[in-house]
Amino acid sequence: MRKMQVRLSRAMRNNIHGFWMVICLALVIILPVTMAAGLYWKSSVLLHENSLLSLVFSKEWKPISGQFGFYPFIISSVWVTMAALLFAAPICLLTSIHLTQYAKRWVLKVMHPVIDILAGIPSVIFGLWGILVVVPFIGNYLGPWLGKQVSGYSILAGAIVLAIMIIPFVLNILIEVFKNIPDELTEASLSVGATRWQTVKFVLLKKGMPGIVAAFGLGMSRAFGETIAVLMVVGNVTRIPTGLIQPGYPLPALIANNYGEMMSIPLYDSALMLSALILFVVVLIFNLISRYIIIQCDEKC
Amino acid sequence: MNSTKIHLSKLDLHYGKQHILKNIESEIPEKKITVILGPSGCGKTSLLRCMNRLTDLHPDAHLSGKILIDGTDILSSNEDITNIRKMMGLLAQRPYPLPMNIFNNVAYGLRISGRKKKKYLHHRVEHYLKLVNLWDEVKDRLHDPAVALSIGQQQRLCLARGLAVDPQIILADEPTSALDPQSSQAIEEKFMELKEAYTIVIVTHILRQAKRIADYVIFMYMGEVIEQGPVNEFFENPKQEKTKEYLKGMFY
Numbered sequence A: 001m002r003k004m005q006v007r008l009s010r011a012m013r014n015n016i017h018g019f020w021m022v023i024c025l026a027l028v029i030i031l032p033v034t035m036a037a038g039l040y041w042k043s044s045v046l047l048h049e050n051s052l053l054s055l056v057f058s059k060e061w062k063p064i065s066g067q068f069g070f071y072p073f074i075i076s077s078v079w080v081t082m083a084a085l086l087f088a089a090p091i092c093l094l095t096s097i098h099l100t101q102y103a104k105r106w107v108l109k110v111m112h113p114v115i116d117i118l119a120g121i122p123s124v125i126f127g128l129w130g131i132l133v134v135v136p137f138i139g140n141y142l143g144p145w146l147g148k149q150v151s152g153y154s155i156l157a158g159a160i161v162l163a164i165m166i167i168p169f170v171l172n173i174l175i176e177v178f179k180n181i182p183d184e185l186t187e188a189s190l191s192v193g194a195t196r197w198q199t200v201k202f203v204l205l206k207k208g209m210p211g212i213v214a215a216f217g218l219g220m221s222r223a224f225g226e227t228i229a230v231l232m233v234v235g236n237v238t239r240i241p242t243g244l245i246q247p248g249y250p251l252p253a254l255i256a257n258n259y260g261e262m263m264s265i266p267l268y269d270s271a272l273m274l275s276a277l278i279l280f281v282v283v284l285i286f287n288l289i290s291r292y293i294i295i296q297c298d299e300k301c
Numbered sequence B: 001m002n003s004t005k006i007h008l009s010k011l012d013l014h015y016g017k018q019h020i021l022k023n024i025e026s027e028i029p030e031k032k033i034t035v036i037l038g039p040s041g042c043g044k045t046s047l048l049r050c051m052n053r054l055t056d057l058h059p060d061a062h063l064s065g066k067i068l069i070d071g072t073d074i075l076s077s078n079e080d081i082t083n084i085r086k087m088m089g090l091l092a093q094r095p096y097p098l099p100m101n102i103f104n105n106v107a108y109g110l111r112i113s114g115r116k117k118k119k120y121l122h123h124r125v126e127h128y129l130k131l132v133n134l135w136d137e138v139k140d141r142l143h144d145p146a147v148a149l150s151i152g153q154q155q156r157l158c159l160a161r162g163l164a165v166d167p168q169i170i171l172a173d174e175p176t177s178a179l180d181p182q183s184s185q186a187i188e189e190k191f192m193e194l195k196e197a198y199t200i201v202i203v204t205h206i207l208r209q210a211k212r213i214a215d216y217v218i219f220m221y222m223g224e225v226i227e228q229g230p231v232n233e234f235f236e237n238p239k240q241e242k243t244k245e246y247l248k249g250m251f252y
């Protein structure tokens, strides 16, 4: 009889544990969904009056007169992200190939924690570095050299800061990608007379391609959503950028700079919610595609 | 008639402080099958890797001594390492097809050495796929990814890939260990044919297989060559205690 009781209560405790785990799990899943739903609900006020397409492609941002064109912000975001990725990609690829294929083993052993530490630096510090180093460099040297009078706060400054920020993040994934390719594949290529570089070019890059795409996809979603470091150096001028050394105003900066102020303007909060929703969806899509590619690769390779 | 193709002389291999191969002396006969036997971990794979200079890939590997191929020391010669490796086809324990289609797997070695004419490549690929008895099975799907083949087919494909660069030597590390009996037999028979034209060195754990295909046997134990000789002598009249024990299955 007692035994029975013990067993019962154990089963019950087990059930209770199970219950809490399910609750926690549900929270993790439900939270983002409710966030998205909330954003949508808040922004629907604006969406009732304008179609999404017209908002996304309209160039006029005049909240006072009720004009909310997101185009300058979206374009700024795209430029900053793409430029950052363009700067970061060759550095990440070559570094990861060097570390995994050419460097002595202790170099990778030393670099691994170094990269991890770099990845953990708060983004506001990168922003400060951007203000102290990158912005003056563009304003005082690069701009005049190109024959332009600029402040230095620009898309380029944002992209450089972003590139530096995502390099350790992408590098970590790429190193894993290359380390996971079996040595025997390299050996197979070498033993038919390929050089080291030919092996990298024709075999490793090809074998690692899904992982490489995924790494850059994740880096891209990081870059697209990064707020503070970019906000500090990008200029925040509502205008369609005409060049890399011109200022821009990416979506996350728009939200961070304005939410909580100017809320008396009708529809303003709804517009900010919509930009948050756009950001949310874009980052989610980048992430999902990258994860999907990684999973596909894990199953096949 | 019985000339030496590969002459190993005073060969020592260290991985860091570990002494892996100890003073290896051996003469591997040309156009014969030489089988390397020995318990797990005795250095068989390492020995094959030395011959192909894959030990270069390990920064902490240190190799000394001589490996003479047709009288030229490949450890000290100025010959391009890619040419040295091309002299030897390597067949690994498990097949590792390159991440490309069946056709390109075989054509890879030719392409990277600059032979790119389509007609020539087609001719060669067909020739080598026929040589390894794979042609009939894949001729309608040459452009499918090579990983879609069965393991046995992949192993034959890898053999074709190695042969396509026209090596003189085939190094095979337990080439049948991942295969079913039928595929194993197919590979074995292939080797018996190929020894007309190639010098073959095979590592195996299967004594019966060694007996079937070997002309010459090298028995290793803890990084040393304990006994070596023609196959009949080795199996029927082993001289060393260790060899006798091994042949009784003691080290299994």
Ligand SMILES: Nc1ncnc2c1ncn2[C@@H]1O[C@H](COP(=O)(O)OP(=O)(O)OP(=O)(O)O)[C@@H](O)[C@H]1O
Residues within 6 Å of the ligand: B015, B018, B020, B038, B039, B040, B041, B042, B043, B044, B045, B046, B047, B058
């Ligand atoms: N890359 C390496 N670094 C350090 N030690 C190694 C390395 N490769 C092999 N060894 C060591 O060398 C010794 C011989 O290994 P090897 O793979 O040559 O054995 P083997 O005879 O092929 O064994 P098996 O029959 O199990 O394949 C082992 O003790 C192994 O631990």
Ligand SMILES: [Mg+2]
Residues within 6 Å of the ligand: B044, B045, B046, B173
């Ligand atoms: Mg082995």
